[in-house]
Amino acid sequence: EAGVAQSPRYKIIEKRQSVAFWCNPISGHATLYWYQQILGQGPKLLIQFQNNGVVDDSQLPKDRFSAERLKGVDSTLKIQPAKLEDSAVYLCASSPPGQGRHEQFFGPGTRLTVL
Amino acid sequence: DAKTTQPNSMESNEEEPVHLPCNHSTISGTDYIHWYRQLPSQGPEYVIHGLTSNVNNRMASLAIAEDRKSSTLILHRATLRDAAVYYCILIYNFNKFYFGSGTKLNVKP
Numbered sequence: 001e002a003g004v005a006q007s008p009r010y011k012i013i014e015k016r017q018s019v020a021f022w023c024n025p026i027s028g029h030a031t032l033y034w035y036q037q038i039l040g041q042g043p044k045l046l047i048q049f050q051n052n053g054v055v056d057d058s059q060l061p062k063d064r065f066s067a068e069r070l071k072g073v074d075s076t077l078k079i080q081p082a083k084l085e086d087s088a089v090y091l092c093a094s095s096p097p098g099q100g101r102h103e104q105f106f107g108p109g110t111r112l113t114v115l
Numbered sequence: 116d117a118k119t120t121q122p123n124s125m126e127s128n129e130e131e132p133v134h135l136p137c138n139h140s141t142i143s144g145t146d147y148i149h150w151y152r153q154l155p156s157q158g159p160e161y162v163i164h165g166l167t168s169n170v171n172n173r174m175a176s177l178a179i180a181e182d183r184k185s186s187t188l189i190l191h192r193a194t195l196r197d198a199a200v201y202y203c204i205l206i207y208n209f210n211k212f213y214f215g216s217g218t219k220l221n222v223k224p
Contacts, residue, residue, distance in 0.1 A: 104161065
């Protein structure tokens, strides 16, 4: 079974530029998550999708971050414009629906450096 | 706010058991307890989860206190490949997650 795919793996941009990350979840997984992990900290949930609807985006900085999941499969996370404090690893995860009963499968992450 | 508390770091000798504690005093009856681990430069990896009863799988055991305010992840025989950051996570309100800062486990040969 193929895992969660993310691209790119690394990205370096200058502040005020825009950047987009792509995630392809495990086939059949209805729930998709985007996390931000700053160095030395645990992952922080940014947004959670159930199929193509948003379940929770309470910690997404909506003035600069946006995410979509068209057709309930792939998802993109965009930052526009980027700030220095956005430097982090952005993790995508997916799981079957089940209200905590199922594990999440994580992708390898995209490491973003904002200069 | 559902939160977990874990020691920042722990050390173990190879081939010995390791008990990683987690406090979650604000847990409610429907909240699941999940454990994940993260090796350097990788995404988190599922280890085990439970609701009320103790759980065992091929990787580890999860012991949940009777009042559910704490839990312990047990690695029965630590290997060098078990060196990682271990996260205790509450899945609360059915679909909300809280990752703490985790416990960095160092395994000595």
